[in-house]
Amino acid sequence: MEQLTAIRDLQEKLKIQVILPQDDTYDKERSIYNAMIDKRPAMIVKCKNKKDVQAAVLFARKEGIEVSVRGGGHNGPGLALVDEGMVIDLSLMKDIQIDPNKQTAVLEAGCLLKEVDKATHEHGLALPSGIIGTTGVGGLTLGGGIGYLSRKAGLTIDHLREAEIVLASGEVVTANETSHPDLFWAIRGGGGNFGIVTSFTFNLSPIKNVYAGPMFWPIEQAHEAMTFYDEFTKNASNDLYGFFAFLIVPPGDPFPEHLHSKNVCGVVWCYTGPMEKAEEVFKPIRQFGPPILDFVSEIPMPALNGMFDELYPPGMQWYWRAHFIKELTDDAIRENIKHGSKIPSMHSTTHLYPIDGTVHDVKSEDTAWAKRDVRWSQVIVGVDPDSENADKVTKWCKDYYDGLIPHAEEGAYVNFMMEEGESRIKASYGDNYKRLAEIKAKYDPDNFFHVNQNIKPI
Ligand SMILES: Cc1cc2nc3c(=O)[nH]c(=O)nc-3n(C[C@H](O)[C@H](O)[C@H](O)COP(=O)(O)OP(=O)(O)OC[C@H]3O[C@@H](n4cnc5c(N)ncnc54)[C@H](O)[C@@H]3O)c2cc1C
Missing domain, CATH: 3.40.462.20 (Vanillyl-alcohol Oxidase; Chain A, domain 3)
Incomplete structure (x- = not known):
């Protein structure tokens, strides 16, 4: 009952759309790219901006609800969803700002690759990313980002200048080479373990x-x-x-x-x-x-x-x-x-x-x-x-x-990867795993963000 009142607060006071199992759109909203996945979240919170993301994180912490984060919903094992928990859905967050002179893009975390491609191409620019347009820029970037431009220009993370992140505490921080540089290092390949990125700033390549x-x-x-x-x-x-x-x-x-x-x-x-x-x-x-x-x-x-x-x-x-x-x-x-x-x-x-x-x-x-x-x-x-x-x-x-x-x-x-266990995740990060686990302990000591290829805090 208390939780229902809290959900109503999210919906009414904060004007955030919350999809519940009894809603007509529930099945559509819980479907992701891979139809082999059939998870049933307790609620899907459709965030419009970083304030909504922050409110969702604070709500889930207070109520002790498990959380997953959904960008483009392309993740193979379906880590965008969580059974009986809260999906923090970023798919409405699609703002794109291109600066053609600086050759940079600021992208909200719900953008899909095809939307980014279209916007950058108009300026004769491109973000090195992946090969299917419906993939989300969020999950792809945080894992690394491989595509046709990798040999020429590197991984997607090699173009990341800055990210705005809602931490497990609800605090919003900017991570770049000088602000939270440890966090900036960790999100370039460490996945969604360290917080919810609400926007990414990238360098673009002059490729038309x-x-x-x-x-x-x-x-x-x-x-x-x-x-x-x-x-x-x-x-x-x-x-x-x-x-x-x-x-x-x-x-x-x-x-x-x-x-x-x-x-x-x-x-x-x-x-x-x-x-x-x-x-x-x-x-x-x-x-x-x-x-x-x-x-x-x-x-x-x-x-x-x-x-x-x-x-x-x-x-x-x-x-x-x-x-x-x-x-x-x-x-x-x-x-x-x-x-x-x-x-x-x-x-x-x-x-x-x-x-x-x-x-x-x-x-x-x-x-x-x-x-x-x-x-x-x-x-x-x-x-x-x-x-x-x-x-x-x-x-x-x-x-x-x-x-x-x-x-x-x-x-x-x-x-x-599918969900293949901790040893496979450790092997994938090799010598970087220990540092990742330490940074995880600093920014998410309770492993609040664990519905991902999980790096446990040490
Ligand atoms: C058809 C297809 C083609 C693909 N092609 C490529 C390719 O060419 N190159 C390549 O590198 N990869 C490719 N991938 C893999 C892709 O990078 C991953 O599936 C990635 O997880 C997709 O990101 P998403 O935002 O769509 O995922 P989602 O399923 O929405 O999210 C996956 C996970 O990413 C994390 N996450 C997502 N957004 C955020 C955020 N803003 N903040 C914090 N955590 C977040 C969460 O942990 C979440 O569980 C492809 C996948 C598919 C299905």
Whole structure:
């Protein structure tokens, strides 16, 4: 009863929208990108600004309610939601301020990548981020942020100048190189462990158009293709990015009919050097094979970032696993082909995202993101629209993951992980884990923010 009065206060006095299980919109509001997740929060607090976030934090602390934080709702294991607790939902917080002269952006925490891309592109600028437009800038940034511009410009966190954060105490602080520098270090890779970021200030890169798109080879040529890709990208300039993939060609436009539903391998390229040099850079790539499909051409950056959005709408079943890969040995290639040629559904795939180039210019101890010496972050995703196939795609994903263990480094990119336990989180942060746990103890000693890839305070 007391809690109901307190909720009414949030709603009426503070004018914050609170969605409860009896509300018509409850099921819609509790649905997230991954339909495999079915959590039932006690309330969803739709915050409009940092004051609302602060009020929600103070309310939850006072009432002893568990809290989760929702940005874009893309997190694989569904850490945006919490059963029987409070979801602090930031999805209405979408203000975007671009300063074209300083080449910076101030983004509220509910922005999605496609909204950021659109706004920055109007000024000939881009924020290095991820490859699907419906991903939230909040969760992606706090975990690190990998995408087509990683080799050229680094991770998303390498562009973060400042963040405004509501702490577990309810206090609002600014974290940057001089204000709370320990917190600023921790949020660059340490996830949502340290507080709720209400806005991010980023440096932007002057990138407008790119020479980019997918290129496929027959699965029978996968060994040669992967070896060629490995050698070619090892020696390429940071202007060239390409993630290797095993996939099934979607049975529809714009793909030619003879390739529909075929299991192939390929690379999605992104070249950011001078456009007049692009054809020359791609000449040896096109000579290899030759490719059975070549959709690489000059396109606007947001067209590349949004290229797969339609193929992957919200509401499908997703099961994820991930590895850090240092080297593509012959054995590793063979293991990839073994699983990559048995993809269980049209949407399931694996991507090897390069994280070398400029990512390696930052030292592992300079931000919480600890793995600045690996070449790829590999993700394996079992995906299907039909819940009947959830077990099938999950099994394929787990088998693939297990098979790669001998060829992978310890740990993985936290944003590509399911709930895999404390030892896996520790391995992912490596030598940075102890410092993260100390900073956690300073800013969140009670582990109030624990619905995440959790770092426990020490
Ligand atoms: C289809 C798809 C494509 C993806 N592609 C990429 C990619 O190209 N590159 C890449 O790096 N990652 C990618 N990811 C992974 C993505 O980075 C994570 O799923 C990330 O968690 C998404 O952020 P979100 O805000 O949408 O998540 P949510 O599910 O809303 O939140 C996830 C977690 O992040 C934390 N969090 C979110 N916002 C805040 C905040 N403002 N303050 C404090 N904590 C917060 C919370 O702990 C929360 O539990 C992809 C995911 C999907 C599903």
